[in-house]
Amino acid sequence: MLKRKYFLFIPLFVLLFLVACSDDTAPNAGEESSVNKNTLKMSWPSDIGEANPHLYSPNEMFAQALLYDPLVAYGNDGTISPGLAENWDISEDGKEYTFHLREGVVYSDGSMLTADNVKRNFETVIGNSLAHSWLEVVTVIDEVEVIDELTIKVSLKESYYPFLQELALIRPLRMLGDAGFPDSGNTADGIKKPIGTGPWILNEADENHAVFTRNENYWGEKPSIEKVEVKYIADSQMRMMALENGEIDLIFGSSQLTPIEFTTLRQNDEYLTEVSDPLSTRILSLNTTFGVTKYKEVRLALQHALDRQTIIDHILSGMEQEAHSLFSPGFPYSDIEIEEYNFDVEKSKKILDKAGWIVDGKTGIRSKNGEKLELLMAYNSSDQIHKAIYEYLQGAWKEVGADVKLVAEDNQVYYARTKAGEYNIVMNDTWGAPYDPHMYIRTMTGEQQIGNYSIMGTDSSDKLIEEITRVIRSTDVTERASLYESIIQTIQQEAIFMPISYKQNYLVANDVFKKIKFSPQQFEVPINLYEMK
Template identity: 30%
Template sequence: MTRTIMALVLVGAGLATAPAAFAAPTSATIGMPLEPPTLDPTTGAAAAIDEVTYANIFQGLTRFAEDGSIEPDLARSWDISKDGLVYTFHLHDGVTFHDGSKMTASDVKFSLDRARGKDSANAQKELFTDIAKVEVVDPLTAKVTLSQPDGSFLFDMAWGDAQIVSEKTAAGDATHPIGTGPFEFDDWVRGDHITLKRYANYWGDPAKLETVTFRFISDPTAAFGAMMSGDLDAYPNYPAPENLQQFQGDPRFKVMVGSTEGETILAMNNGRKPFKNKKVREAVAHAIDREAIINGAYFGYGKPIGSHFAPQNPAYIDLTGLSKYDPQLSKKLLVEAGYPEGFKTTLKLPPPSYARRGGEIVAAQLRQVGIDVKIVNVEWAQWLQTVFKDKDYDLTIVSHTEPMDIGIYARDDYYFNYHSDRFKKIMAELDRTTDPEKRTELLKQAQKRIAEDYVNAFLFELPKLGVAKKNLMGLWKNSPTPANDLTEVHWRN
């Protein structure tokens, strides 16, 4: 064979295989700042659980759309009785769990009864307190009867904590989750990654990707290196805002700046001295310069807040003036509270960069008014145990990313140790109210109550800062709930 003929053969072979060479990829590698401690969203509190499992592995009766609205999920429709007490859910037919078993109304009953049961390990058990009973009408119809009208019920059923699980496999969901979503669990290498694969028998529109790998990279420098080298295809909650300008100037990438439900707070232990004293809490709030924290810890990204409520919510009111930066007022309040020389305290900081970076700034600001702060860095599992569960802390910084979760302030056992009958009364009335205008007014009252009680120092609403390769489409820009919903994610040729 001559060289000319050989060349023609090779060119022809190249042309024949060209379409395959330019086919869109079928996998994606996604960066995450934190590794989930478990993969069961119905028994764990960490947002990282939902970031892997929500809408991917597990599904609920309803779900959040990217704009925060409520959509049908496993329930194709529902009927509500005139008195607002009975919800009849009509389920999709042909839904199977990843082990092949059929999902029916019995699984709905099991999941809701388990979540509200006496021995429930659900981190948001209060979502289910108004449920009086759950009945199986037929395999595709579940009836939920409430003890009182609850205007938030369909909203509550969209939380990751309300996902539907199988009685047969629920005990193993922490390490090998089995749900009904478009992806099924494939592999978990602790400390490194979790891999999901497309579920072949999914009841709805199949996922466009065949496999997805979540890699855990908390260090901002390492996250930047992984994106620049191509080891990651996207980092939806990018931890280093100082790098965004560099990504914006690189044609290989796109930067997505959106909103989250994450109220970033300096939490104070209201059940421990000196923070039992409202004047001390108010002094702390007035010692904080929010803009300095936003600029120093998040490079200008983020919006100051004065209560535990997302600015994008229509019921939001700006209460930042109640705790405006005023160091002299802060010192005066400390004198009135009986601490003219200030006091010593500790600030426990979990790993996220907003907490670690913001904590350094907060500590410096508190020292300026006489509060001697010792910073204690803790890992996420340690924070969940010592701060969230055991309430063993003075101060901490964390972002509460659950959707419209102001109701947590009505829980006597919550880690803030805040007890207010006035606030509970507002929330109880809200639960019984379905009229939109009345609900808005009650939500405004709730915001004012906790702001005026200075339960915590409210810092800023955490923005969603995402980085992705420019051809990766379908990622959420906004986060109405902690989630990396991959159902529509695909590569564009």
């Protein structure tokens, strides 16, 4: 049987449009590009919101990263480097962090960065702790104390080794100037103005576009580009047309183009195309407390019935690398030996046969003690990649006797379902740097547990909960490495997740750039590092 059997074809009109974009007779992609070579024009799929550094959606992360700085930064190799804090001291018990701020850092309104201002930023986030309950960096802080004008001490309720990693996140602990705070003092009520110390200043924003200009008082290396114009374009085909006619110079991020759209544009020499290193993992999460996926033999059988390479080749256009482990080996504590579940349909059938799942001669669907091997797989109806993968799996898994029921829902209903755990399998991504591995694993347990990442209901649940609790609090690097090895190997043995591929970011640009690159954080567009010709 050909693997190609379950491949879902792209509609003809889309292919014709893509071919037209890559045809040799197409106009020069850069001919009508920016007249001012110090102005970058790019697309984004949605409005950036008010750019409140302390809140989430509808505030767009890439804009928050342009405007606001953290105390510490996350480097390409996973190391923590100075940000607004020039250096810091950590107490022996891991409960006190003393940050020494840079001198002379100026906000975009001309005000100075001070320890009092940093304390104000910390306290408004802590005061809105319910909104940040998923983020332990907020809930673990006990006290913020000003030592002097440029020194601040943060005391924790208990040791928490990822404290610095979570301070490096794009939100919520980045610094807003005092004049940006609302009269209430609580940024949960909104902000007066996005006043930051970052390399960019927001000059203009409405429902159609946003304009950023270079912060001439930036404390770090100033961007070579002077101006960034962001045009909101919700549809990927319209983005491609805007790139072709020179309305924009850059489409950044794998969320803005489908794999087939990107690979088609990549074939056109008029465009500059780049692909990042692995940034996160595309996975299927199996609910161990709902329906037939609570049985380990079913989870194991499905693991061996997963043909990753066919999905990558035919649905992801060969754009991603095959994944067998929950985290890419390039992430901290993640270069771990695991037992891989290789694609083997006959082995999958034997596992189910041995466990007593009998095939119905008429329907081809298995059952055991009156329970059908039925899988409820929900997805966001607007996500065409998820839809294509699910439809492929629906056909492929029928071959081993599984009846896959697909449920397409709008985002709000889908989110409510996954939070309630009313599914057998859902598709997720790990969160990438600097969240992985610690934060993704931590949210599998305790009050912060997220429904579709649960490790409950397995024979190893108690062991995993105990080890996850210990690893987050450990101040010993060797002990942490050992605990992570045990946790990741146990998760693999329990077949809780089915890694498909390591996701990468990609970009397409007109030929106006001399230097362009990616950030280790997948939601950041590092425009301050770009150079135009």
